[in-house]
Amino acid sequence: MAWQIGDKASFTKTIAESDIYLFAGITGDLNPMHVDEMAARASRFGGRIAHGMLGASLICTVLGMRLPGPGTIHVKQDLRFTAPVRPGDTLTAWVEVVDLGLDKGGARLRLKTWVTNQDGLTVVDGEAVVVPPGV
């Protein structure tokens, strides 16, 4: 197996307003918290926030592009949304191998997955299970 416990990778992207609007259009999630600045300003958030799943999706970018990389099959993803993401925030999604699945013949990797913003605050936390490429 090409992976070791503790292997880590990340991907960083600044979340533009356009990302949020395209995500709203793709998913149909036009919750006012994402697309109505006046309503969002009057809410506990004080302004528009990104869809939680938009930030979380950067985790899949790392899994599918970097670790384990192209050909990975995403089996399971647990997510906790721990802080709001605002337009202009720079997010870094992290994945870290925590279990090689050797008890299952190495067929599945388990990874700790989380997303931080430019202040180091964790905005999404959770865990993934994937079938790595070539298995």
Add this chain to the structure above:
Amino acid sequence: MAWQIGDKASFTKTIAESDIYLFAGITGDLNPMHVDEMAARASRFGGRIAHGMLGASLICTVLGMRLPGPGTIHVKQDLRFTAPVRPGDTLTAWVEVVDLGLDKGGARLRLKTWVTNQDGLTVVDGEAVVVPPGV
């Protein structure tokens, strides 16, 4: 509390090729399985598939738009990706209230969440925890 155990809502959308390409651009997840028809055709999938998180994101559309609806705060989402989604598939995301969180003062709803395709096959399964609007 305005919700009852068993309350259910859904949202249906046909996943266009453009949804997959925009999702790839937004997230940076250009895994060949999503954007390279030749590579995908040679894989176990036999052709391009949508990002798992794209189908899963329709769950958030139901939560944020229908049940519990606008103002909902998404706290937790567990996902299992159980079958591939292909361009042209018509997905229906479902949510169903399974716990009113009354032991926590009704502050949090727990919902069973799943996505089916046009053949009735479950492509995403899981569970959400949300703070409903007005709590």
